[in-house]
Structure formats: C-alpha cells, structure tokens
Amino acid sequence: MAINYSEKIPNNVDLSSDKRLQRALERWQPAYIQWWKETGPSDFNDADVYLRTAVSVDREGWAQFGHVKMPDYRWGIFLAERDKDRTIPFGDHAGEPVWQEVPGEYRNALRRLIVTQADTEPASVEQQRLLGHTAPSLYDMRNLFQVNVEEGRHLWAMVYLLHSYFGKDGREEAEELLERRSGNPDHPRILTTFNEPVEDWLSFFCFTTFTDRDGKYQLLALAESGFDPLARTCRFMLTEEAHHMFVGQTGINRVIKRTIEVMNEHPGHDVREYGAIPLEMIQKWVNRWSSSSLDLFGAEISSNASTFFAEGLKGRAYEEKKYEDHKALDEAYEIDVWTGERITKEEVPLRNAMNEVLRTDYIEDNRRQVEVWNKTLERAGVDFRMEYPHRRFNRKIGMYANGHFDPQGNPVSAEEWNANKALWLPTPEDEAYVKSLMVKVHEPGKIAGWIAPPSKGINGQPFDFEYVKL
Amino acid sequence: MENPPVAESSTLPEPVNFETHPDQYRHWSLEVEGDRARLTLAVQEEAGLRPGYVLKLNSYDLGVDVELNDAIRRLRFEHPQVRVVTITGGLDRCFCAGANIMMLRSSPHGFKVNFCKFTNETRCQLEDASAHSGFRFLSAVNGACAGGGYELALACDRIVLVDDRSSTVSFPETPLLGVLPGTGGLTRLVDKRKVRRDLADVFSTTAEGIKGKRALRWGLVDALAPLSKFEEEVRRHEEELKAETPDKSDRSGIVLSALEPTESGDTVRYRHVTLTLDPEARTARVLVEAPADAACPADGEAARALGDTWWIFRAFREIEDALLRLRINRPDIGLVLLETKGDIATVLAADQLMESQQSHWFVHEVRNFIKIVLKRLDLTAKSLFAIVGEGSCFGGTLLELALAADRIYAINDPDVEVRMAVSSLNGGAYPMANGLTRLQTRFLGTPDQTKRVLGESSPFDIDTAEDLGLTTSAPDSIDWEDELRVAIEERVSFSPDALTGMEANLRFAGPETLETKIFGRLTAWQNWIFQRPNAVGKRGALSCYGTPNRPELDYQRT
Structure with missing residues (x-):
C-alpha cells in the first residue's frame, strides 16, 4: 500500500522511512478516523472549519490556517527539536545522558504514564462532542473544533510513542485508547473527571481553563522526562495546550463581561431576566470544575510519584529552570494532613509529595487566572470577586475526600455540607437555567446573549469572519 | 528518612485476639440470603491492627484476615445451608490490593512468617469448604486486584473480572517489591489453574498486571463481565456454581459463641x-x-x-x-x-x-x-x-x-x-x-x-x-x-x-500436594527472601517501596 505519509501525516519523525511505525499506523489510522467520525463532533463532519494545522515545528510551520473538513484534518506527529547534549534533569539518574530508547526496567511504568496521559486526550473530545449544536457564535464553534482536533493530535502524539517504543503491548494499548469511551458504563475513560459530561458552554470554558491546565502541568512534568522522545513530544504539545486555556480563560471573561453589561443596563434586576448568567452561578461552575481538576493530580502522599521521580520518568514543572537540587532526596515537604477531625501539619519526604508539588504550582497558576477575571470586575466597578476554591474543597480523590470542607478549606460537618452545597455547587435548577441559554447562533458576526464577543478574532480575522462554513 | 531495619525484638508484641464476630467486623461484611452469601471487603484504612500504617485500597493486615477466617468458619457452622459465597470488593472499582506493604515492612521477620502462614491457612480453608462442605466460592473482581488480592481470588472456585478496559489482575511482588506472591499465588497459578509456565512468568513480572481479554485467554480468570452488567453476570455465575452443590436447605446451623478463656x-x-x-x-x-x-x-x-x-x-x-x-x-x-x-x-x-x-x-x-x-x-x-x-x-x-x-x-x-x-x-x-x-x-x-x-x-x-x-x-x-x-x-x-x-x-514425608508446595516450597522461599538484603536490607526493594529511595540490588545469584 503506497501512502504518501508525509503528505497525509505531517511529521518530523521520518515516518516515510520508518517501516515499523508505518505498519502500526496502517492499522491504527483508519480506526482513529472511524473513532473520530463516530465520537468526535460527528454532526459537523461536513463543515469547513477555519483550523490551524501544524505542518512542521518551526515558526512558519506550526500554525497554518485554512478551511478544512475535520475528518480530513492532517493530524501530525511532532516532537520538539532534539538537544543532542541533553542529560536526565532529575532523580537518581540526574546528569546521565537522556534515553533515546525505553530502558527495559522502566518500560511498564513509562507505558502506564503515557497511556494515562493519552487517555485524557480522546476523552475530552468525547465529552464535548455535542457542544457544536449550541455554540454561541461561529467564532466559539471554531475554537471548540480547534481544541477538539488538537486533542486528537495529542492522542496521535502519544500513540506515536506507544507504536514506536513499546512493541506489541504498545500497539494493543493504542487500540484500547480508541475502545474506552468517556462516560461509557462498561469501559469508561481511566480518570473520573474525563467521564463527566461537558454539556454546556460554561462547563466547556471551565474545562478548558482548569482541566486543560491540569494537562499543561502533567505535560510540563513529562516534558522533563529522561525518556527523551516523551519529553520532546510533550514540549510540542504544550504550545497547543496554551491555546485551549486561552479559549477557557477568555471565554469565562466574556461571560463575566456580558453579565456586567446586563447589570449596568438593568440595575437592581436579576440578570437572569435578561438572559445573562449571575456571577454567583459562574462561581459555582468554577468551584465544580476546579475541584474535580485538582483530583487529577492524585494522592497527596504517593509512592508512585516518588518512584516516577526517582527513576527520572516524571519530574516537576520547570525542573531544570526552577530547582537547584534535582535529586530531591533529603528534603521534606510539609503537608496538611486531614486526620478525620482536624488538619495537622506533617512532613513527608519530598519525593513522596511530588503530586502535591505539582498541584501547588497548578493552583498558583489558576489563582493568577482568577485575578484576571477579578480585574475585569474591578474595572467595571463591581464589588463581586471570583474566588479560586481551596484545594480541600469537594475532593473525590486523596485524603481530603474523607471529609467535608467549605470553599475556604475549613472543615465542616456533613450537615453543614448538605445545607450549603447548593450555595457552592451547581444545583439542578442552575444547570437547567444555563442549559436554557444554550441556543445555537450560527450566523457570522452574531453572538448569544449570555456572552460578550471576543476583543479580536483568530489569525487577524474579524469577529464576523465565517469561521465555520456549515 | 531511612527505614530503621526491623530487628527481632526481645519484648513481646501486643497480643492479637483471634476471636471476633460479624457484629464486630471492621473490614468485612457477611450477608446471608437463603442459600447465597456475600462477603464484601471494605477495609477501614485507619483500623489496622497496629499503628504506623494505613490500609489503603482494601489492603489487609492480620486483623482483616482474622475476620475472613471467622466468616468462613461461621458460614460452615452457622449457615450450613449456604451453597455459594461471593467474595467482592466494597470500594469503588477496587477488589483488594493485597497485604499492606507498610505493615509488612514494619513487622519483624517472625511476625511476617506467621502472618503469611495464617493467611495461607485461611485461603486453604476456602478450598476445603468447597471440596468437603458443598460450598462454592465466587470471586467477583470488581476492580483493582493485586498481589494478595488476586491470591484470594485464586483460592475461589471461579473468578469473574470486570472488563472495563483498565482493571487488571496482577502480581507486582517480584518487579515492585522484590518478594513473592507468597499466599499461595505462584503455586495456584501453575498447579491449580494450570497457567502455562512462561505466561505465568510474564504475568508475575508485570507490575501493572493483565487486563480482561488477555487475562481470560491466559486462564488467569474464568470469565469477564462488563461494568454495567457486572451484578447480573455475578448472579448468573452464582446460579451456575450453585448447581454444582447439593441442596442443603434442611440444615440448620448452630451458634458459635465466644471462647472467652x-x-x-x-x-x-x-x-x-x-x-x-x-x-x-x-x-x-x-x-x-x-x-x-x-x-x-x-x-x-x-x-x-x-x-x-x-x-x-x-x-x-x-x-x-x-x-x-x-x-x-x-x-x-x-x-x-x-x-x-x-x-x-x-x-x-x-x-x-x-x-x-x-x-x-x-x-x-x-x-x-x-x-x-x-x-x-x-x-x-x-x-x-x-x-x-x-x-x-x-x-x-x-x-x-x-x-x-x-x-x-x-x-x-x-x-x-x-x-x-x-x-x-x-x-x-x-x-x-x-x-x-x-x-x-x-x-x-x-x-x-x-x-x-x-x-x-x-x-x-x-x-x-x-x-x-x-x-x-x-x-x-x-x-x-x-x-x-x-x-x-x-x-x-x-x-x-x-x-x-x-x-x-x-513432618511431611510422602507425596507433594498443592498444600505442601505452598507451605513447604513457596513460603519457605518467601521466608528466605524476607531475610535477604535485596528485600529487607536498607536499600532492599521492600524497604524502599513508598520511600524516596530506589532499591539498590545485589545482582549476584546464589
């Protein structure tokens, strides 16, 4: 079968001369397309979408814009440029040359890490598959699809690693990535957050703000890996992840802006009368998605995290830039331990606290984002401030899952929790209201009433550009 | 943060009480409904027998197994009409993660040996009740099933594994901890289930374990059940197993009261x-x-x-x-x-x-x-x-x-x-x-x-x-x-x-059986390994597990 791989699958991994990879992709690529057509935004398979495609990793190549039907999108395989002198940045092997092949003793652990990361990529496409029907504008619809195709590409990137470095097992894992389905009762996605449906656009913006930022931090940690192909793959993925967070952050900001507009136009009225989303309600969505995204970092004290760090497989974010001691062997880390009755401070070996280290960086990043939204509120003279909930709030994984905590992190009784839950998290009524606002606006230049238009368009195009030709 | 090596202490341990009752169980629950019973494991993390470890992910210590032993005993004497017993995990997508590693690590050698012996005897008793008392045991593996968890399943007559494309059965002992699945695991794999030795070798060195389809193909489990139909499938297997046993409805049990010496x-x-x-x-x-x-x-x-x-x-x-x-x-x-x-x-x-x-x-x-x-x-x-x-x-x-x-x-x-x-x-x-x-x-x-x-x-x-x-x-x-x-x-x-x-x-002249192999070969090797620096030395695999240190093994074979 003669396929022009570099035409069909843009890449910088020399696919056209890699027989093993070609053979693996011959099987997997049609299954992937089938998966996309079935569980991607399938009702828009025929639409021409103004998408950015990466055709190479250089400045000109990584962002080529043009209208394309999504099933024809050229999902490519790109690794950041190789640094020939790179050494393993952390752990017990720190300073040794990085691995270009998988070390046998770490093969299983690496495969597990890659599969877990990879599983989130198609999951989010599945979670968001119906949102196109209620897009508030063509601009937003296009952003949704851009996010979707890039998550698809991230899957490709991970599958490339499985195919190239993990033999038959890797190929089987790659197939199973297309078999699990978000929310499927029989074979769900691996992580809980990726089985929660994303049914409204406020959730989508929260997801891209908080859950995709988890993705960013996981990628940052894997980008430090001593397994060089993984590190290089993740570094390139990070450039795309940044766009997803941009979509989320600006999305929430535009919802807030619109609410402020309505508040100013109709002072003293409930903004719901005019089809905007109350700020308190936005806060509840933020609470839900930020807490569920915090779960993705795993347990506070973790043997696995310690092992991954020691073995040089998964580091800290910005390991090389930010830290001096890359062994992290003799340091302790203070953790708030929930005893079931109160919080006590406990010192644990730093390596066992690596999940918490990464989560803490992630929280800081989120806080900065929330401040951007608060600037918008401040400039408009509104007193309300958004809050990033405490890491203990509403957790399902880790030691705080065994207690109840308010959004400020204070322990509360089960009674208090139940009495206040409706103030902190979306109620069915809230969900019904937000859902009622979700109506499609498919005309260029038009936008739904619950969200403000963006300050500028994509790739220098105006807002009324026909981003999606339906 | 090194673990102090655990020395045999000359002072006596805090005594363990081997008497319990379903009303006092903290980790297992025993429900009997006519000729069916269900044993559900939901380990209370903080309720370990001794301080210093947390029983995460349905991992067990001696206290957990004392309850299981008691439950099997009571099934035989108090509920003799029961024909099929389903053993399952009571935590979300978690069957049992096996013996608690931190507990093993903090225990002196003699205690480890006797803990292993007791848990081995408990599993043999499951098989004994099946062979001699008209019980059948079904292991309903509803999620993560590692080490001693899979060994418990192996002691049952039938293993049903949830097929959610991610749950596995596994023996991580050798690759992760530098020890053996010593609760009958290796023996039952090849002797009872007759898994081919090379496949058993791959299985026992793959820490993350083997998932549904392959586990079935290799004979590690007997059947798969999708998540949404898990309960339904478990019921079906219960009925099948029941059909292998005699009607015992005319038996009425006795009450086992506490010995209270x-x-x-x-x-x-x-x-x-x-x-x-x-x-x-x-x-x-x-x-x-x-x-x-x-x-x-x-x-x-x-x-x-x-x-x-x-x-x-x-x-x-x-x-x-x-x-x-x-x-x-x-x-x-x-x-x-x-x-x-x-x-x-x-x-x-x-x-x-x-x-x-x-x-x-x-x-x-x-x-x-x-x-x-x-x-x-x-x-x-x-x-x-x-x-x-x-x-x-x-x-x-x-x-x-x-x-x-x-x-x-x-x-x-x-x-x-x-x-x-x-x-x-x-x-x-x-x-x-x-x-x-x-x-x-x-x-x-x-x-x-x-x-x-x-x-x-x-x-x-x-x-x-x-x-x-x-x-x-x-x-x-x-x-x-x-x-x-x-x-x-x-x-x-x-x-x-x-x-x-x-x-x-x-003491054990004469032929080998599954039991003599477990107690004479498997656990003897395990007890040897439990004394070796590669497991319990300062940088042994068991000592290092869960700590910031990676093991440093001595690669000389003996």
Whole structure:
C-alpha cells in the first residue's frame, strides 16, 4: 500500500522511512478516523472549519490556517527539536545522558504514564462532542473544533510513542485508547473527571481553563522526562495546550463581561431576566470544575510519584529552570494532613509529595487566572470577586475526600455540607437555567446573549469572519 | 528518612485476639440470603491492627484476615445451608490490593512468617469448604486486584473480572517489591489453574498486571463481565456454581459463641484446654481434658443440639485458639508439650459417634474442623513433644495430637496405668497436607505397621505402643522426670531457626500436594527472601517501596 505519509501525516519523525511505525499506523489510522467520525463532533463532519494545522515545528510551520473538513484534518506527529547534549534533569539518574530508547526496567511504568496521559486526550473530545449544536457564535464553534482536533493530535502524539517504543503491548494499548469511551458504563475513560459530561458552554470554558491546565502541568512534568522522545513530544504539545486555556480563560471573561453589561443596563434586576448568567452561578461552575481538576493530580502522599521521580520518568514543572537540587532526596515537604477531625501539619519526604508539588504550582497558576477575571470586575466597578476554591474543597480523590470542607478549606460537618452545597455547587435548577441559554447562533458576526464577543478574532480575522462554513 | 531495619525484638508484641464476630467486623461484611452469601471487603484504612500504617485500597493486615477466617468458619457452622459465597470488593472499582506493604515492612521477620502462614491457612480453608462442605466460592473482581488480592481470588472456585478496559489482575511482588506472591499465588497459578509456565512468568513480572481479554485467554480468570452488567453476570455465575452443590436447605446451623478463656499470669484457661507458659524455660504446655461428666450424644442431631458445647468440638476450637496465640503472640516459646487428661473411653465414644454419624452435616463439619486444627498443629513452627503420662487419654482423635508431635514420650511403668488407643478415625478422618494420614506418614516405609496399629481394637499399654512404633522414648517412672527434663532442656537449647527448618522437613514425608508446595516450597522461599538484603536490607526493594529511595540490588545469584 503506497501512502504518501508525509503528505497525509505531517511529521518530523521520518515516518516515510520508518517501516515499523508505518505498519502500526496502517492499522491504527483508519480506526482513529472511524473513532473520530463516530465520537468526535460527528454532526459537523461536513463543515469547513477555519483550523490551524501544524505542518512542521518551526515558526512558519506550526500554525497554518485554512478551511478544512475535520475528518480530513492532517493530524501530525511532532516532537520538539532534539538537544543532542541533553542529560536526565532529575532523580537518581540526574546528569546521565537522556534515553533515546525505553530502558527495559522502566518500560511498564513509562507505558502506564503515557497511556494515562493519552487517555485524557480522546476523552475530552468525547465529552464535548455535542457542544457544536449550541455554540454561541461561529467564532466559539471554531475554537471548540480547534481544541477538539488538537486533542486528537495529542492522542496521535502519544500513540506515536506507544507504536514506536513499546512493541506489541504498545500497539494493543493504542487500540484500547480508541475502545474506552468517556462516560461509557462498561469501559469508561481511566480518570473520573474525563467521564463527566461537558454539556454546556460554561462547563466547556471551565474545562478548558482548569482541566486543560491540569494537562499543561502533567505535560510540563513529562516534558522533563529522561525518556527523551516523551519529553520532546510533550514540549510540542504544550504550545497547543496554551491555546485551549486561552479559549477557557477568555471565554469565562466574556461571560463575566456580558453579565456586567446586563447589570449596568438593568440595575437592581436579576440578570437572569435578561438572559445573562449571575456571577454567583459562574462561581459555582468554577468551584465544580476546579475541584474535580485538582483530583487529577492524585494522592497527596504517593509512592508512585516518588518512584516516577526517582527513576527520572516524571519530574516537576520547570525542573531544570526552577530547582537547584534535582535529586530531591533529603528534603521534606510539609503537608496538611486531614486526620478525620482536624488538619495537622506533617512532613513527608519530598519525593513522596511530588503530586502535591505539582498541584501547588497548578493552583498558583489558576489563582493568577482568577485575578484576571477579578480585574475585569474591578474595572467595571463591581464589588463581586471570583474566588479560586481551596484545594480541600469537594475532593473525590486523596485524603481530603474523607471529609467535608467549605470553599475556604475549613472543615465542616456533613450537615453543614448538605445545607450549603447548593450555595457552592451547581444545583439542578442552575444547570437547567444555563442549559436554557444554550441556543445555537450560527450566523457570522452574531453572538448569544449570555456572552460578550471576543476583543479580536483568530489569525487577524474579524469577529464576523465565517469561521465555520456549515 | 531511612527505614530503621526491623530487628527481632526481645519484648513481646501486643497480643492479637483471634476471636471476633460479624457484629464486630471492621473490614468485612457477611450477608446471608437463603442459600447465597456475600462477603464484601471494605477495609477501614485507619483500623489496622497496629499503628504506623494505613490500609489503603482494601489492603489487609492480620486483623482483616482474622475476620475472613471467622466468616468462613461461621458460614460452615452457622449457615450450613449456604451453597455459594461471593467474595467482592466494597470500594469503588477496587477488589483488594493485597497485604499492606507498610505493615509488612514494619513487622519483624517472625511476625511476617506467621502472618503469611495464617493467611495461607485461611485461603486453604476456602478450598476445603468447597471440596468437603458443598460450598462454592465466587470471586467477583470488581476492580483493582493485586498481589494478595488476586491470591484470594485464586483460592475461589471461579473468578469473574470486570472488563472495563483498565482493571487488571496482577502480581507486582517480584518487579515492585522484590518478594513473592507468597499466599499461595505462584503455586495456584501453575498447579491449580494450570497457567502455562512462561505466561505465568510474564504475568508475575508485570507490575501493572493483565487486563480482561488477555487475562481470560491466559486462564488467569474464568470469565469477564462488563461494568454495567457486572451484578447480573455475578448472579448468573452464582446460579451456575450453585448447581454444582447439593441442596442443603434442611440444615440448620448452630451458634458459635465466644471462647472467652480466663487469663491469669502465664495461664490461659479454657473449658477443656489449659495453656500454661513457662517463658523462662521457653516452653508451653497445652493440656486437653476429656470431661468426666460428658454424656455422648445419641446421634448426629443430638450432637448438633449440643452445638458448640459438644466437648470434642469445643476442645479443638480451644486448641486452635491456643495455637494461634502461641504462634503470633509468643515467639519466645520454642517447645510445646502436648498433654491430655481424662478417660480414654470418653474420647473413643466421641470417635464412635463421629464415625457412625459422619453423614450428618454437623458431625461431618466437626470432623473436618478437627482436621483443620490438626493441620495448624502440623504447621506450627515450634517443637512439639507429646507427653503420655499418668492419667492421659491419647486415644483416637486425641492420639492425632501425639502423632503430630515431633517426639512422643510415654511413661512405661508397671505401677502406672497408662493406655493409648486408636479408632477408625485415625485411619482417614484427618489427612495431613500431604494427603496421607499421620499414621501413614509415620510408617511411610512400613505400611503394614499402619495396618497393625489400626488393628488394635481396644486400648493398649505402653509396651504395645512401643512395639507398634508409637513412642519415641518410654522410660519408667524412676527415669521419667529426668529424661523429660533433659530432653526439654536440650531441645530449647538448639537454634530455633534450624529446628523450624528441620521439623518442617521431617513432618511431611510422602507425596507433594498443592498444600505442601505452598507451605513447604513457596513460603519457605518467601521466608528466605524476607531475610535477604535485596528485600529487607536498607536499600532492599521492600524497604524502599513508598520511600524516596530506589532499591539498590545485589545482582549476584546464589
């Protein structure tokens, strides 16, 4: 079968001369397309979408814009440029040359890490598959699809690693990535957050703000890996992840802006009368998605995290830039331990606290984002401030899952929790209201009433550009 | 943050209580519904037997297994009508993660060994109930199933694994911890499930385990069930397994009440058994008394009506409790003197009933239970001397205590009347782990001698006993005390490690079975590994697991 791989699958991994990879992709690529057509935004398979495609990793190549039907999108395989002198940045092997092949003793652990990361990529496409029907504008619809195709590409990137470095097992894992389905009762996605449906656009913006930022931090940690192909793959993925967070952050900001507009136009009225989303309600969505995204970092004290760090497989974010001691062997880390009755401070070996280290960086990043939204509120003279909930709030994984905590992190009784839950998290009524606002606006230049238009368009195009030709 | 190496301590551990009741379970729940029962494991993380570890992900310690042991026991005696028992995990997508690593790491060697032994015995009892009491055990693996969790599943008759494209069964011990799946795992893999050895090799070195389809193909599990139909499928398998068992609806169970011995100083006094410790001499005495006033029940139903007050049954429950206390709580005791007291006719009357009424479920269960306790005795890592002294009653079932001992000392004096006796039960009711009776094992090279012994239809004196090969030494009353003293003092002076090894080798002559392989091969290797620097040294794999340090192995093979 003669396929022009570099035409069909843009890449910088020399696919056209890699027989093993070609053979693996011959099987997997049609299954992937089938998966996309079935569980991607399938009702828009025929639409021409103004998408950015990466055709190479250089400045000109990584962002080529043009209208394309999504099933024809050229999902490519790109690794950041190789640094020939790179050494393993952390752990017990720190300073040794990085691995270009998988070390046998770490093969299983690496495969597990890659599969877990990879599983989130198609999951989010599945979670968001119906949102196109209620897009508030063509601009937003296009952003949704851009996010979707890039998550698809991230899957490709991970599958490339499985195919190239993990033999038959890797190929089987790659197939199973297309078999699990978000929310499927029989074979769900691996992580809980990726089985929660994303049914409204406020959730989508929260997801891209908080859950995709988890993705960013996981990628940052894997980008430090001593397994060089993984590190290089993740570094390139990070450039795309940044766009997803941009979509989320600006999305929430535009919802807030619109609410402020309505508040100013109709002072003293409930903004719901005019089809905007109350700020308190936005806060509840933020609470839900930020807490569920915090779960993705795993347990506070973790043997696995310690092992991954020691073995040089998964580091800290910005390991090389930010830290001096890359062994992290003799340091302790203070953790708030929930005893079931109160919080006590406990010192644990730093390596066992690596999940918490990464989560803490992630929280800081989120806080900065929330401040951007608060600037918008401040400039408009509104007193309300958004809050990033405490890491203990509403957790399902880790030691705080065994207690109840308010959004400020204070322990509360089960009674208090139940009495206040409706103030902190979306109620069915809230969900019904937000859902009622979700109506499609498919005309260029038009936008739904619950969200403000963006300050500028994509790739220098105006807002009324026909981003999606339906 | 190094782990201090765990030294054998000269102070005694906090004693473990082996008695419990479903009302007091903290980790298991036992629900019985007609002829079906369900055992659900939802381990309370903070409720470990000792401080210093958290029982995450349904991992277990001895306290968890004491409950399982109790539940199996109660199923057999209190719920004999049950035909199928489903064992499942009560946590979300988590079956059981096996023995708790932090617990193992913080335990001294002797405790690890005895913990493994007890959990192994518990799993063997699942198989025993299946083989002899019309129970079938279904392992409903609803999620993560690692190490000891999969070993528990292996002890069941059938394993159903949830097929959610991510749950696995696994043996991470070797790749992750540098030890073995020592709770029967490796043995049952190839001997019971007959998994091909190369596949078993791959499985046992793949820490993350094997998922649904491949697990089924390799014979690691018997069936897969999708998440949404899991309960439905479990029900279907329950019905299938039930069909393999007889209807037992006419059986009504008895109540097992607590033994509640009285303890004072170095004496633990039960109703029919007294355990006396002499820590200075490193010996203990287990005295079993056949009650003088015991009227023998007329038939099986009358025995059932006596229930847990039937002396022979109760005596063996008490022996079991005493043995477990000796093993776990008294590492300082090296030699156990087994003694009996009472009228040998009382014992033989009980034996006669147990023989003639063996088709009655309760009598059958009691015989079976005695077999299990005797097996525990065989496996107890202490020297055992039977003392056949004045007033003793080593006959029939109680003769098995002597036959289980490493040596039998009998007083042989014309002025002292001592009798021993056999009953038909010595001919097959109480097989050892090797599948043979204790008499067969004793006379492995002279099978005729077994026949001769069994041919003794009435109690016999010690001359005859000597002639039959039942005594190790039979001094007269002048030499008796001194001979015993010297033998005891000599015994406790030897290296306890060498004695444990020697006894374990001498006790189990004859053929290999799954059980002898588990207790003689698998756990012996495990106990060796548990002492090696590659597992428990400062940088051994078991020591390093969960700490910031990676193991540093010595790659020399021995």
